[in-house]
Amino acid sequence: MNFGKIDKKDYLIPPFAFFYFYLVFAAAFHLPTVSRQELFHSRIASWAGVLLCLAGLLLLLLSLISFGRSFRVGIDQTHPDKLVTTGIFAFSRNPIYVAFASVLMGQFLLFSNWILLVYLLAAIWLFHRQVSREEQYLRGHYGQQYSEYCTRVSRYL
Template identity: 55%
Template sequence: MTQAYIGTSILALFISVVLIRSLSLKKMGIQAVEFGKKDKKDLIIPPFALFYFYLILAHTFNWPTIPAQLLFYSELLAWTGVVLCLSGLLFFIWTMISFKKSFRVGLVENTAQGLITSGAFAISRNPIYVSFAVLLIGQFCIYPSWIFLIYLAAGIATFHRQVIREEAFLKQQYGSDFQAYCEKVRRYI
């Protein structure tokens, strides 16, 4: 199934963009990954993410996986999923460009560049999570199974939890500037 190969490739590109951006910031002396340092509960996410990546690869390359997952299949829905995955990737890349040197994984005090409100952040206060959600929806359309539906629901709930935490953090860090930004730009889209 061509859509599966494309969807898997897009997921690999998402991961590559994060790794490349984190490494390029590290070369500039910026520690971009602070994941789990402020909230140890965040450390339960990586094993679930790794299992998700395995499931995507297993479905694409016919590796051993949990049997009887597929709920239904539609060629049109699978191609719609590819379009969603690609859209999510492009929005994610735009977000990385918009972040400039401010990209961080985790809650990190970072006032050097100020509050980012341009680029992708001019249409969404949380474009990175919007792009992740679009990717998950696209992956579900390509692989419409009960386990990916659970991952989709859990992922969106986890993103929302993180958004609430980050927005409280930004409100504390930037005060009235962040409040004014919230009044102009929606939380998601």
């Protein structure tokens, strides 16, 4: 795992992630939290949130299955493996990030707290930042093979 070896700002992620998980559990189990203010309350939005969470978890599972033994966290320059372009990666170049974004969006629709909205927006920005870093590495490492893959498969959806 190369967490923090390439970009030291990665060490800022865990405290924010733990706080996020606490906010979600606090909303779900009525624990003390920073804010209980809901931006909206809708049964339809809540069910859409549940469906997005389930879809995100399914997409994450399919991504891990498709990755197989090639799974890496971050950019692993010391142990590169073959470029994975099959399974769910035949439909999206970044299904894990799409899965995480789906779960975060679903949680926001369920608990519509302004703090979760800030987290959702920040996460989308961070995911895109990481995807850009990974794409730069993949282009350099796999060259034409990756370029051809990019023309066949969209970045996210």
